[in-house]
Amino acid sequence: MLILTRKLGEAIVIGHDIKITFLEIRGKQIRVGIEAPKGLAVHREEVYRLIRDQNVEAARGSGMALHRLPDIWEQLTGEGAKK
Amino acid sequence: MNINTARFGEVPVDESKVITMAGPILGFEQLDRFILIVPDEKKPFWWLQSVDDGAIAFVVANPFAVKPDYEPEIPGDVAQALGIERPEEAVVLCIVNIRKDPLKVTLNLRAPLVINPVTKRGGQIVLEDHAQPIQFDVTGVPKTAPQSSIPVLPPGDPIRMLSVPSPL
Numbered sequence: 001m002l003i004l005t006r007k008l009g010e011a012i013v014i015g016h017d018i019k020i021t022f023l024e025i026r027g028k029q030i031r032v033g034i035e036a037p038k039g040l041a042v043h044r045e046e047v048y049r050l051i052r053d054q055n056v057e058a059a060r061g062s063g064m065a066l067h068r069l070p071d072i073w074e075q076l077t078g079e080g081a082k083k
Numbered sequence: 084m085n086i087n088t089a090r091f092g093e094v095p096v097d098e099s100k101v102i103t104m105a106g107p108i109l110g111f112e113q114l115d116r117f118i119l120i121v122p123d124e125k126k127p128f129w130w131l132q133s134v135d136d137g138a139i140a141f142v143v144a145n146p147f148a149v150k151p152d153y154e155p156e157i158p159g160d161v162a163q164a165l166g167i168e169r170p171e172e173a174v175v176l177c178i179v180n181i182r183k184d185p186l187k188v189t190l191n192l193r194a195p196l197v198i199n200p201v202t203k204r205g206g207q208i209v210l211e212d213h214a215q216p217i218q219f220d221v222t223g224v225p226k227t228a229p230q231s232s233i234p235v236l237p238p239g240d241p242i243r244m245l246s247v248p249s250p251l
Contacts, residue, residue, distance in 0.1 A: 052110035
């Protein structure tokens with residue numbers, strides 16, 4: 001990992017069109033400004049991981065529901081709601 | 084074009100109905116072409132089948148059917164990239180996680196799929212709204228959403244694929 005030290009207000013440029021500016025430090029929190037091309041997704045890592053894992057689980061788990069998918073809604077609204 | 088799928092066997096694909104996920108489904112960045120398979124129009128659970136990998140399919144749901152007050156805010160640059168000018172033009176679907184024994188069904192409201200039904204371009208967006216749950220439990224919810232009020236895609240919607248072989 002490349003490690004750099006920056007002062008507040010300074011920035012890092014990645015490639016030619018991504019710029020990360022360090023704006024503010026409050027206790028243990030750092031505010032970062034990101035300039036990136038439109039269409040390039042920027043995610044908080046933990047949120048990205050949560051959603052990716054959820055997607056992977058969904059793709060894996062949907063096989064189990066194969067026979068029942070058309071019935072699941074009915075189970076939820078009817079039979080499934082009785083308990 | 085026909086594709087071989089793990090769940091539906093060989094499926095004929097009308098290329099004009101293929102959805103391109105320009106903003107990828109996170110974790111599946113290498114797969115960008117999908118078709119929507121609607122087993123039963125009256126039920127809000129459908130399949131999003133990968134065209135590129137027959138083994139990959141997601142169950143997706145119309146979130147408004149289970150949460151009528153759901154209001155995902157589509158970021159301006161995403162709307163622009165997908166060519167969506169008005170929110171009602173977009174088709175919004177959420178990926179469903181189904182766990183069995185006991186049955187637990189959740190929708191990912193935090194990261195919906197937004198699709199422009201005209202250009203058939205879409206993407207998974209991550210909402211800034213932290214209050215939107217990644218696992219919205221619908222197991223007990225649908226009683227509040229009578230079936231008659233289930234909104235579906237507008238009639239004749241171009242991304243719908245109706246000639247669906249019944250699931251194996």
